[in-house]
Amino acid sequence: MRGHAGPQSRRWRETGVCGTRREGHLDEASRKTVLITGASRGIGAATARAFAAQGARVALVARSREALSELAGELGEAALAIPCDVSRYWEVAAAVDATVKTFGRLDVLVNNAGVIAPIAPFGQTDPEAWAKTQEINVTGVYHGMRAAWEVMIGQAGGGTILTVSSGAASRPLEGWSAYCASKAAAAMLTRSADLEGRALGIRAIGLSPGTVDTDMQGDIRDSGIGAISQMARSEHIPPDWPARALVWLAGPGGDEHLGQEVSLRDPAIRAAAGLGA
Structure with missing residues (x-):
């Protein structure tokens, strides 16, 4: 949904609904405010x-x-929904403003929003679609960082910027020129x-999760290009693994x-992240 973030934001306060939150038994994520792009x-x-399960807002x-x-x-009450297009800086800035106005601060930014299309041989890629990938995967990340900075x-305490990366950031993959360039x-x-x-109190880290069983893998399978498109769903890790690693x-x-x-x-x-082998 496109449009300015501020007027569209809404806070949920359903009593008792916040994952598995237990007062007195919260880890380091407790009471932090976290903004996540591509959160849908x-x-x-x-x-x-x-x-949210660890008590964060x-x-x-x-x-x-x-x-x-x-x-x-x-x-529930720990959540603030903000429709926003990360390729538009003013919307991202408004989302950050709404977060701070609602919760008082911003401790963690998770730059997760991203797309993989177009998947195609280099000479068959659509230039407009290729450029749009950069707007979301690169400029969108910059917008989040800049707005939160x-x-x-x-x-007090600074903040953490976590960006979901990929092995595609460090090696080219057939048909993935747009995605590889954007992740690099x-x-x-x-x-x-x-x-x-x-030195200013910002912790910036990238997480390369490997192949994850999400809708993006469906797009990759449908393309039929490259070895990853031939992988079975059972070979991919579940989304909660990178989620727990980000926490x-x-x-x-x-x-x-x-x-x-x-x-x-x-x-x-x-x-170290408490995940399986």
Whole structure:
């Protein structure tokens, strides 16, 4: 759903509804305010549930008003739904403003919104679709970082910027020129944010989750291009794995990974995040 974020935001306060929250037994995510882009489904929705289950307040950002409303209703009073197009800076800035106005601060930004199309041989890609991928996957990440920057450096405790990355950031894949280029650029944004923001109290980290069983994998399968399109659904990890890893990175576990791309394919990272082998 497109349009200015501020007037469209809505807070849910359904008593007793907030995942598995238990007062007195909350971990490092407790009472943090987390803004998640691409929150309406897949990794984004799973991440919202994971943070809310630990007592965090979550601002849900995506274009789909209906899907956001459903998720916010599920999460209850800790959720703020903000329809927003991340490729438009003024909408992202309004979403950050609405989050701070509602919850008082912004502790964690999760840059998750992204698209993979067009998947096509280089010479058959549509230039407009290719450029749109960069607007969402690169400029959208920058918009989130830029809008959150002054808020985070101006508050006690600073803030954390987590960006969902990909192995495609470091190697080309057949038919994925748009996606690979965008993820490489987003990875450099993480490094740039760390270089300039660490001394100011900003922690910037990228998470490369590997292949995840989301709607995006359906698009990849439908393309029939490359080895990943031939993988069975059972070979992909569930969305709650990267979600739980993001919660872990938002806490002290992320301190040794600042400015890096953390790979969820690494058994040591999975173990540290409390995930399976």
